[in-house]
Amino acid sequence: MLIKKSIFAATALAAALAAAAAPAAAPLPPVIKIGVVETLTGDNSAYGISIRKGIELAAQEIVASKLLGSSQLSLVVADDKADKQEGISVYDKLINEDKVSAIIGPTLSSTAFAADPIAQSAGVPVLGTSTTAVGITAMGDYIFRDSLPQAAVIPGTLAAVAAKYKPQKAAILFESDQEYSKSEAEVFKTALAAQSIQLVGTESYNKGDSDFRTQLQKLSARKPDIYIFCSLVGEAIPVLQQAREIGITQPIVGGNGFNSPNILANAKEAAEGLVVGSSWFIDSPVSASKAFVAAFKAKYGSAPDQFASQGYAGLYILATAIKNSLSADRAAIRDALAKIKGLDTTLGTFSFDANRDPVCQSVPLVVKDGKYALFQ
Amino acid sequence: MDLSLLADPGFLLQNLVDGLSRGALYGVYAMGFTLIFGVLDILNLAHAATFMWCAFAGWLVMARSGLSLPFGLAAAMLSGGAIAVALEFLAFRPLRREGPAGGAAADKLSPMISSIGASIIMVSVAEACFGVETRRFPDTVLDPKPFIIKAAWGLRISRAQILILAASVILMALLGLFIRRTRAGTAIRAVAASRKASLLLGIDVNSIIVLTFLVGGALAGAAGILVALLTNNIVPGMGSQIELRGLAVVILGGMGNVEGAVLGGFLLGLVETFTIAYLPGGSDLKDAIAFLILFLMLLAKPDGLMGRGKAERA
Numbered sequence: 001m002l003i004k005k006s007i008f009a010a011t012a013l014a015a016a017l018a019a020a021a022a023p024a025a026a027p028l029p030p031v032i033k034i035g036v037v038e039t040l041t042g043d044n045s046a047y048g049i050s051i052r053k054g055i056e057l058a059a060q061e062i063v064a065s066k067l068l069g070s071s072q073l074s075l076v077v078a079d080d081k082a083d084k085q086e087g088i089s090v091y092d093k094l095i096n097e098d099k100v101s102a103i104i105g106p107t108l109s110s111t112a113f114a115a116d117p118i119a120q121s122a123g124v125p126v127l128g129t130s131t132t133a134v135g136i137t138a139m140g141d142y143i144f145r146d147s148l149p150q151a152a153v154i155p156g157t158l159a160a161v162a163a164k165y166k167p168q169k170a171a172i173l174f175e176s177d178q179e180y181s182k183s184e185a186e187v188f189k190t191a192l193a194a195q196s197i198q199l200v201g202t203e204s205y206n207k208g209d210s211d212f213r214t215q216l217q218k219l220s221a222r223k224p225d226i227y228i229f230c231s232l233v234g235e236a237i238p239v240l241q242q243a244r245e246i247g248i249t250q251p252i253v254g255g256n257g258f259n260s261p262n263i264l265a266n267a268k269e270a271a272e273g274l275v276v277g278s279s280w281f282i283d284s285p286v287s288a289s290k291a292f293v294a295a296f297k298a299k300y301g302s303a304p305d306q307f308a309s310q311g312y313a314g315l316y317i318l319a320t321a322i323k324n325s326l327s328a329d330r331a332a333i334r335d336a337l338a339k340i341k342g343l344d345t346t347l348g349t350f351s352f353d354a355n356r357d358p359v360c361q362s363v364p365l366v367v368k369d370g371k372y373a374l375f376q
Numbered sequence: 377m378d379l380s381l382l383a384d385p386g387f388l389l390q391n392l393v394d395g396l397s398r399g400a401l402y403g404v405y406a407m408g409f410t411l412i413f414g415v416l417d418i419l420n421l422a423h424a425a426t427f428m429w430c431a432f433a434g435w436l437v438m439a440r441s442g443l444s445l446p447f448g449l450a451a452a453m454l455s456g457g458a459i460a461v462a463l464e465f466l467a468f469r470p471l472r473r474e475g476p477a478g479g480a481a482a483d484k485l486s487p488m489i490s491s492i493g494a495s496i497i498m499v500s501v502a503e504a505c506f507g508v509e510t511r512r513f514p515d516t517v518l519d520p521k522p523f524i525i526k527a528a529w530g531l532r533i534s535r536a537q538i539l540i541l542a543a544s545v546i547l548m549a550l551l552g553l554f555i556r557r558t559r560a561g562t563a564i565r566a567v568a569a570s571r572k573a574s575l576l577l578g579i580d581v582n583s584i585i586v587l588t589f590l591v592g593g594a595l596a597g598a599a600g601i602l603v604a605l606l607t608n609n610i611v612p613g614m615g616s617q618i619e620l621r622g623l624a625v626v627i628l629g630g631m632g633n634v635e636g637a638v639l640g641g642f643l644l645g646l647v648e649t650f651t652i653a654y655l656p657g658g659s660d661l662k663d664a665i666a667f668l669i670l671f672l673m674l675l676a677k678p679d680g681l682m683g684r685g686k687a688e689r690a
Contacts, residue, residue, distance in 0.1 A: 042508040204659045210607035214652040221387050
């Protein structure tokens with residue numbers, strides 16, 4: 001134990017010397033607590049459970065590889081149940097009782113808009129790994145995300161769709177009481193205008209609706225060449241099925257919510273040909289991604305998805321910031337996060353921009369034989 | 377308002393069919409709800425939870441055990457009846473004290489509260505048993521591919537919609553015959569008219585109440601499995617989507633009036649569908665418009681569409 005400690009002190013000292021400008025910092029504490037807030041029950045757990053798996057795999061690797069020296073990463077996992085109130089109380093507990101150094105999450109943008117301000121005012125860094133709505137990081141300088149914002153993905157996806165299908169008219173269906181899908185529909189509208197595609201219809205539905213035929217029928221009466229759906233997994237499956245049921249054969253473009261293999265498994269043929277934009281795909285040539293896919297399959301016996309990859313990358317980004325700051329102090333981690341540049345992750349070379357949003361690649365994907373493949 | 381849609385007869389016909397099948401579901405659900413109200417004069421607010429449990433019963437039988445649709449329907453209706461009868465014994469009967477006037481006014485509140493409690497327990501137990509994820513039927517239960525009728529502007533009608541329309545008409549007719557033409561039905565009407573007079577006439581009021589719950593629960597079961605088939609969406613919270621609509625339909629039709637519930641169901645289904653179809657932003661307005669109609673109805677005709685006074689109810 002004594003030897004370990006002294007080795008650790010030596011490493012810390014070496015690191016401190018290496019970063020010549022950095023003040024000599026105290027060694028990292030033996031246990032660093034990270035809050036993980038994800039949706040682990042309900043339909044949206046398709047995203048949250050996947051993210052948690054990615055994070056837990058990363059935690060295991062980080063400890064084994066001694067990225068943080070002999071410090072242990074302690075993940076305090078909490079279920080936000082896709083509920084704003086639940087998110088707020090979970091944040092409160094993590095920040096004030098568990099005294100975590102940072103929080104990863106939450107799964108949904110709507111929960112982030114409710115809970116992130118608490119972390120911001122308490123000075124706790126938050127790293128979102130699946131929140132894509134406009135305005136997430138604008139909540140404050142402690143709020144980061146490694147999930148590409150909608151405005152960074154959708155224009156590229158739509159340009160690829162426009163190049164292939166040359167659509168003249170488009171129609172949008174979105175959930176009107178969900179921040180994520182509302183914001184996504186707006187970003188799609190802007191991107192459509194940029195591609196000179198006419199928007200012939202916009203319809204919405206409410207949370208909990210399960211019959212979308214009338215809305216789809218109304219959109220289909222305007223004869224659009226492409227359909228754009230902004231839904232979360234629970235509604236995404238019946239929306240796809242009912243669209244095909246009423247005879248929609250045109251290409252369908254899905255928002256970020258459609259990046260879950262759970263949807264493909266449930267909607268089956270109805271999902272074939274669906275186009276989505278993503279930061280990651282299973283056959284990504286990035287070397288960190290190949291290693292991640294292999295390790296994920298070995299640990300869980302199933303293939304990872306975009307959400308697992310972003311969760312996994314998220315904990316690595318956070319751990320790198322902790323390592324660079326030589327501290328488990330919340331403010332120091334925040335400053336180190338803001339300085340992350342050119343880090344190799346499963347998402348490719350990763351940096352944060354001045355607004356704490358990610359700078360990394362975005363690729364259009366298409367569903368083929370029940371799997372996401374590159375859209376060409 | 378999009379005028380081109382108004383001039384499209386195919387779109388109109390399609391919405392008519394979709395609205396009627398949506399309304400048929402509300403009607404089947406509300407028939408059971410209003411029957412129990414007509415007899416007991418209390419709102420059974422666990423009706424929606426019964427409905428949800430029956431959808432799960434049908435799902436268990438068809439998706440898990442691989443049995444065919446008739447078995448699923450039977451399982452849903454039988455479990456609906458059983459659950460409702462259990463509710464009568466556990467949540468309603470212990471609170472029912474026959475006062476000199478056949479139950480004092482204060483006695484109407486406690487069973488309603490106890491049914492809310494029962495509903496919360498039932499939903500929580502379902503969440504514990506099945507989780508809160510959405511359950512779906514395999515395609516083998518009911519082919520989701522609709523029929524397309526070319527002669528009628530390419531009208532699309534699914535097997536689920538045909539089943540729903542047929543089931544609602546059959547159940548409505550059977551319930552009508554049962555209530556009007558059988559001895560038991562006559563007894564139900566007698567208890568609905570006056571519990572005290574029925575007691576004096578030697579009718580076994582408690583047995584009639586059990587029978588009413590059995591029939592009402594079976595109707596909740598039928599509605600549960602039909603909704604599940606139409607939307608392919610089975611979750612413990614599914615009752616909350618139909619609960620308020622069911623209440624609206626019952627009030628529209630006249631509290632305790634079975635035919636009125638069916639009429640109110642069709643009306644609400646059509647109003648909802650046409651609001652979404654023809655009004656801009658209709659999806660967000662559908663509930664507002666539906667409840668505006670309910671409000672106007674209460675102002676103009678407080679007894680509902682088919683309201684004829686208490687004596688003739690049920």
